[in-house]
Amino acid sequence: MKQSGFEFKLRKNTRPVVVEFWAPWCGPCKMMAPYLKKAEEEFAGRVDLWRINADEEPDLVRAMGVRGIPTMIGYYQGEVISRKTGAMTAENVLGFFGAVEEKKPFSRSLSWVERLMRIIPALVILILGWTNGPNYWLMVVGGVILFTAFYDRCPIYKVVSAQLRDMVKKKPA
Numbered sequence: 793m794k795q796s797g798f799e800f801k802l803r804k805n806t807r808p809v810v811v812e813f814w815a816p817w818c819g820p821c822k823m824m825a826p827y828l829k830k831a832e833e834e835f836a837g838r839v840d841l842w843r844i845n846a847d848e849e850p851d852l853v854r855a856m857g858v859r860g861i862p863t864m865i866g867y868y869q870g871e872v873i874s875r876k877t878g879a880m881t882a883e884n885v886l887g888f889f890g891a892v893e894e895k896k897p898f899s900r901s902l903s904w905v906e907r908l909m910r911i912i913p914a915l916v917i918l919i920l921g922w923t924n925g926p927n928y929w930l931m932v933v934g935g936v937i938l939f940t941a942f943y944d945r946c947p948i949y950k951v952v953s954a955q956l957r958d959m960v961k962k963k964p965a
Contacts, residue, residue, distance in 0.1 A: 795855040803870035808892045809840045813856070813863045815847050820879035821862045827885040835889045866892030874898040897957070901944050910941035 802809060812828060814821035832841040846853045846861050856865065859877065866874040866888065874897045876888060884900050891898035902910075914937035921930030943949050 795852060798852055798855075799870055802867050805840060805869075807838060807840050808866065808868045808873070808895065809842055810889055810892055811842045811844060811865045811867065813844050813846045813853055813858045813861050813865075815845060815861055817847075818861050824862055824879055824885065827880070827882040830882065831885050831889045834886065835893060839889050839893050864888055866898065868892070868895050876900065897954075899944060899950070902941070907941045910937060914938035914941065 810831075812821075812824075814824075828841060828843070835841075844852065846858065861877075862879060863875070863877045864880075864885075865872060873892050873895055874888065876898060880888065880900065881903055887901065888898045914934045917930055917934035917937060919934075921927045921932075921934055924930070939946075
């Protein structure tokens with residue numbers, strides 16, 4: 793499929809569309825397949841799912857700026873609403889579909905394992921910073937790492953990051 797045909801089909805579609813770029817050899821793509829099927833069933837008639845095999849459509853992959861798979865791009869009337877690269881949990885896939893349906897950018901939430909993998913090293917670094925001096929640089933690094941475990945729940949971060957995204961979009965070329 794050529795880019796022009798793809799874009800025409802997107803603009804012609806009356807519902808929001810989630811496009812997944814995948815490949816049969818991709819482990820994370822295989823892992824996400826049942827999540828996508830569930831989301832497709834749950835959002836039937838409201839959001840369409842188009843699965844594009846990256847191996848069969850390399851020109852389209854390049855034209856869409858896809859650098860890794862799986863990549864999901866949400867569209868409404870030909871405009872990109874949201875884009876995520878990499879494997880997602882079932883909860884995040886459903887959240888992505890919901891965001892596309894509402895025509896909003898998607899914000900991925902962290903799983904408890906991802907949070908724990910950030911909290912533990914952050915606490916170790918904070919404790920090392922406190923017991924060695926105190927070493928303020930280590931404590932700042934530990935605080936930043938700790939923040940990455942909870943940033944998705946921070947309302948201030950959400951407002952500031954949304955404003956920064958809007959500023960970047962409006963930036964003249």
